[in-house]
Amino acid sequence: MAGYILRRLLQAIPVFFGTTFLIYFMVFAMPGDPILALFGDKTPSPALVAQLRAQYHLDQPFIVQYLIYIGGIFQGNFGISYSGQPVGDILLRTFPVTLRLAVIALFFETVFGIVVGLISGLRKGKLFDASSLVVSLILISLPIFVIAFVGQYVFGVQLGWARTTVGTGAPVQDLILPALVLASISFAQIVRLTRSSVIETSGLDFVRTAYSKGLSRNRIVPVHILRNSLIPVVTYLATDFGVLLVGATVTEGIFNVPGVGNTLYQAIIRSEGPTVVSFVTVMVLLYLIVNLIVDLLYGLLDPRIRYVK
C-alpha cells in the first residue's frame, strides 16, 4: 500500500514538468502583447515598453523564460503578477476560498444526492422516484448561470435570506448559496447514478441471500446495497471535486467569490504567464492527489480491490 502511494506520488513529478511546460508555452503563444494592454487605448513609448518587457522577462526567448520560472519555483518564488504581488501569495489567498466552496458544494451534493438517489432506487417507479426524475432532468438542462442568477435574485435580493455576493473573508454562511448553485447540477447527476446503481445491486444474488437469511432491511440497505452501489458514485464525486477545485469561473463571477476561477480568468485575459501557469499547475497536482485518494477509497468500499506493489 505504502509502495503504491509512493509510486503514484512519483508519477506526479513528470506530470508537473509536462504541464508547466505545456501551459507556459500556450500562454507564451497567445497572440498579442500584454504590455500594450496595460495602457488601454493609449500607445506607450517604445522605450517604456522595452523596459516593462525586460522587467517581466518577456524579451527573452521562450525556453529562457520557462527556465527562469521553473528556477524561481524551486526557490519558492512563483513569479510576480503585473500588479506587483507575488503569485505565491495569490495562490495562498484564493485556493482556501475555492477549497471551502468546493467542500461545501460537495457536502450538499453528496448528502442530498445519495439520499434522494437511494430512496428513488428502492422505490422504483413510485411517485417519489418519478418526481425526483423530473427535478433532476430540469436541473441538468438548466445552464448554471441561470440557476445562479435566479438563486441570487430570489434568495439574495427578494427574500434577503442570503447575501447577494460573498463578503470579506468569504465566511461559510456567505458561501452556502453559491455552493448550493454549484451542487445543483451534480446533485442531479448523483441522484441518477445512485438510483440506477441501487436498482442494479438490489437485484443481485447476495442481496436476495441476505434477505433470505432473515437480515433486517435496516441492515441490508446501508451495508449490502448502498456500499456496493457507491463505487460509480465515488468516481463521479472525485472527478466533480476536481472540477470544483479548478474553478467554478461562472459561479464565482456571479457571486463575486475571490477564488481560483475568478482570479485565473482575469489572469488569462491579461496574459499573466506566471499567474496562469502557477494556478494551472497547482490545479493539476490537486487533481492528481484527489484521484489518488479516490483510488484508495475503492479499497475501503470493496475489499476485493487490491493495490499491486
Place this chain on the structure above:
Amino acid sequence: MKIRRIGVGAVALAAASALVLTGCSSGSSTPASTANTTAIITTNGSEPQNPLIPTNTNETGGGKIVDSIFAGLVYYDATGKPINDMADSITTNDSQTYTIKIKANQTFSDGEAVDAKSFVDAWQYGALTSNAQVNQSFFAPIEGYNDAASSPLTGLTVVDATTFTVKLSAPQSDFPLQLGYTAFDPLPANAFKDMTAFGQNPIGNGPYKLASASAWQHNVQIDLVPNTTYTGGRKPQNGGVTFKFYAQADAAYSDLQANNVDVIDEIPDSAISTFTNDLGSRAINQPSAVFQSFTIGTSAPHFQGAEGLLRRQAISEAIDRPTITKVIFNGTRTPAKDFTSPVLDGYTDSLSNNSVLTYNADDAKKLWAKADAISPWSGTFQLAYNADGPHQAWVDAVANSVKNVLGIDAAGAPTPTFAQFRSLVTDKTKPIETAFRTGWQADYPAVSDFLTPLYATGASSNDGHFSDPAVDALFTKAASETKTDAAIKDYQDAQVILLKDLPAIPLWYSNVTGGYATGVSNVQFGWNSVPLYYAITKG
C-alpha cells in the same frame, strides 16, 4: 487614459438629490444637514492593476483609490473646474514657465511635510524610463523629458521649501489644468527607499488614508478612513470609504439591489434597459468625458487620397447614430457632434462641417458613387474590435447600417483579447488594413486631451497615422495662447478640418451609468465618471 469616467455639465444633474454639494471648495465646509459623519460608504471597485503609486496607476480600479489617498496641486470639482488643493498659487507670464507655491503646513498622513521636494522628486521618479512607470508620458511637456533614455526633468527647480518652478519645452496654456491628474501627486521621502513596499501600503496626503497596514485585501476590498491631517477642499463627510472589488458589474448591481453596497459607478449590460426602473431617482445616467469612434487606417486599400476622403464621409453619413444609441445602448450613449466631449469647456454641437455626423442615406450613396468613379470598390468593409469587451452589438449595428445604406459587404472583425487587438492596431511592420474601434477617455478636463495625442502628426496615440500641417499648426497655436477663449477657438478650428478629413469617425459619447442605495445621499459624479466619494453621506 483611464478606462471609464464621466462629467457633469452645470445643468446635468446627479439624479434627484437637490442637495448635491458642488465640490465644497472651501476647506471648512460643514456637513449637509443631519448627515452622519461616521458612516462608512461602500462602493464598487476592481483590484488595482498596479501597486498604488500615483505615477504607476492608469486605470480606474487603482485611480479611484489613489485619488482618494493622495492630493495633488489641484483637484477637479464635479464640473471639471480645477480648484487648488495643495497649491497656494500657480502662476505664469508666458505659458511656458510656471511658478508653483504650495500651501504652508501641509503634511502626509504620517506627519511628514508636503513641500516642493515632495512634488519634484515624485515627478522625476515618474519620468525616468528606467522606473517604467505607466504614466511616464504625462511628464512629456516638461523640459528635459526623454522617453527613449533615462534623463532627468531639467525643467524642474526647487526654489525654496514651498516653491518650485516648472519649465516646459514649449508653451502650453492648459498645463495647470493637467495637474489634478493622479500622475502629478506628491510622494513622501520614504517612498523612494522601497517603492514596491510603498505601493502595497502607501502613505498619502489626501482626504483618506488606508485604515491599517493590511487595509488592502487583494482581490477582496480596500478600507479607507478619513485622514485627519488633510485640510483641503475635499473634506470627507463620511466615516470612510470601502472599495469592494468586483470582477463583474453584475455582482455589484445585485449587491446594490440588496442594499449591500452604497454606490456603484457602473451598470452591467444586462441591466441597461431596466436600471432606471429598478432604481428610480437613485439611478444615474449622464454624459461623460468618454469619446467613442472608429478609425480607418491610411494604409487601407480604397481609403487613400480623394477617394478615401469621399468614402470616409460616405460611411460616416451611412451610420444612424441616434437609432443605434437608443436601441443598442438604451440611451446610455449620446450621438457625437465633435471629437471631444459635451462635459468640457470648449465643447459645441454646432461646428461647421459636423453635418457629416448626421445620418443621410442619400448623400452617403452619392459620395460613395463619386468615390467609385475614381476607383471602383471591391472587398468587404471590416471593423475590428476586441471580443473580450462589450463591443459586438454596436459593431454589428454599425456594419449593418453601412451595409444597408451603401449596399456593400460590411462586417465586424473580432480579435479574442484586448492585448491582441492593441498589437494589431499598433503594429508598425504590418499596418492594419481594416477599420478598427478607437476610444478616448480624458485624464484631465481639457479639449486638448481629446485632440493633440490623437491627431497631431506622430503623436503617441495617433493610431491612424493621420497628418495634416494645418491641424498641427492650430494645435501648436492653441497650446501657446495665453487666453483660454482663444485656445478653445483654435481647437474648434482644428476640429472643423478634422470633420472634413475624418481621421477617426466619431460615433458617440459614453454616459456614466450608476446608482446608489436607499439611505445614501449627496451622491454626485465628477466630470471623470468617478463619484465624489468625500461628499457622500449616509443615514
